[in-house]
Amino acid sequence: MNVPIYLDNNATTRVDARVVEAMLPFFSEHFGNPSSMHAFGRQVGAAIKKARQQVQALLGAAHESEIVFTSCGTESDSTAILSALKAQPERRVIITTAVEHPAILNLCDWLEKEGYVVHKLPVDRKGRIDLDQYRSLLTPNVAIVSAMWANNETGTLFPVEEMAEMAAAAGIMFHTDAVQAVGKIPIDLKKTRIDMLSLSGHKLHAPKGIGVLYLRRGSRFRPLLRGGHQERGRRAGTENAPGIVALGRACELAMEALEHENTVVKRLRDKLERGILARVPHAFATGDTLYRLPNTSNIAFEYVEGEAILLMLNKLGIAASSGSACTSGSLEPSHVMRAMGIPYTAAHGTIRFSLSRETTEEEIDRVIAAVPPIVAQLRKLSPYWGENGPRENPEQAFAPTYA
């Protein structure tokens, strides 16, 4: 009876059947190397060119040559930041935010050890940065600004177009990790001052193992991988032709679904969030709920632990994710929740529901019905929860010998 419900689309998405169909021939009949002179290669070369144009269209890039295929979002992020540092060796400062994906944050932490200065912009309780503070950091020794377009945990959007304008005015390169944003909100890069953008195929119904770095024409660039002349020498390595073709088709489909995403999916997300919050006391939505992706809802359930909720949801066939410490293998709850100052009583109990164009009304109804009893059951187990609500002053009601 339990048809599985997948509400973890910010982690990864199902590859669309039409995408699979488009890529399959490139494993078998069109197996050639696009660099080859013969017909086997030429067909593949043409398919890659088409895919490049499909990506260009979704991003609103001015030129198809601005699209560089990579292996994943992380590679695109690393390429962008390391390129900016290599191309401008006199500039030693990086500006980013405290809530970036580990693909950026861990790279920046390593660069800090290598002697670079990294400014991580803090966020407020709703996950927003302070643009005045940002402006004050835009000095001539900054090599690059890297800010995510949409946050993977809360869906909160950063005003990256405005931030890119400000960086451009100060003569600073701007990169955005748009892995979560591409395909969910309209993007028109030629109208912005964004120099570099990362995207990842598997977040928009293409397979894993394919990504893109958008590189504005005229941007100074140093490749991460050197070798063959592929991607105009900007990313050596034989092209992942099936992946590239798949990503092209996925971008085309995402473009068609953009309106659906911002109407139907958004309505379902809002219904889910309102439905749960109306039925579960001591719960709230995190992030900037007025300015976020249409598919993401992140709800903090106080006095319960996220992994326990996920296990119980999973038993009912419902897939979601959590910012709790226990799901990550680290001992701290998610850095995004901590950066927003979400109290510990709630940070361990955050659950992210991320929808897609495949999500249906029936699924949302089932999840709205499933969540309240699970939270109630776990709260009954919790020493912080009394008969009908949290114990008054939970930290005092529960008196460990050490903390």
Next chain:
Amino acid sequence: MWEYTEKVREHFFNPRNAGPLEDANAIGDVGSIKCGDALRLMLKVNPETEIIEEARFQTFGCGSAIASSSALTELIKGKTLDEALKVSNQDIADYLDGLPPEKMHCSVMGREALQAAVANYRGEAWSEEHEEGALVCKCFAIDATLIEEVVRANGLSTVEQVTHYTKAGGGCTSCHEGIEEILAKVCAEKGAAQNAERQAAPACATSAQPVAPTAKSGLTNYQRIRRIEETLEAIRPQLQRDHGDMELIEVQGKRIFIKLTGACSGCMMEHATMAGIQAKLIEALGELVEVLPAHLLDKVSA
């Protein structure tokens, strides 16, 4: 998703003995909401026989924390307090057919709650050094704090040594970068401390008295050894509780040689134990000393 055993899943979905116990006469609270897991263990102990007649728990935490709590209550029910205290965190993990290395702390929490509850019943104060760092070696579940302590206590300088002392890094080797960072950090601190000592040296020299290397604490040799012995006596009951013991073999200036015996000898936590003894001695003597295993006596003094 973690690879939980069937037993863990079963105890999570159908926890035994969950909920408050109204007439409990022994309560142990450990953890905190900040850490992400907290456990209250409630026991009804028969005052005549000291048998645990009823055990219930309330837990805020992940699947394995709830399962470990449930397993703990099943393990200790019907036992006397002394028998129950013999339940180790490994027993809890074994009862559940094992826990993922990242989750072993859940079973440790269970064992600590038990100790806290027994101490509560007996009217004793109970405290446990509880510091847990970021997990470095996932193969053997060794965290940064432990590695740092062992590196510091034994003056380790290579990843290979760390692996020999703690097992960390001996599996998939993917944590070697993390271990190198800890080594570099401790090494840098040591360098800074030595520099400070050197700078302070002239000030000592002006006091005109040639300072004997052992007299830093202002104690005579005899007083100093007495104090070392007193400190070790204070630690001894903790080791004996785990069926271990120790013996003071030799004091050579800053080097104190100790032999761990009984269950402590050959225990995988031997080096952490030594580090703990060293920390207590440094505190008691007010000087930096190094605690070394007795078998190094010949090598070091040679």
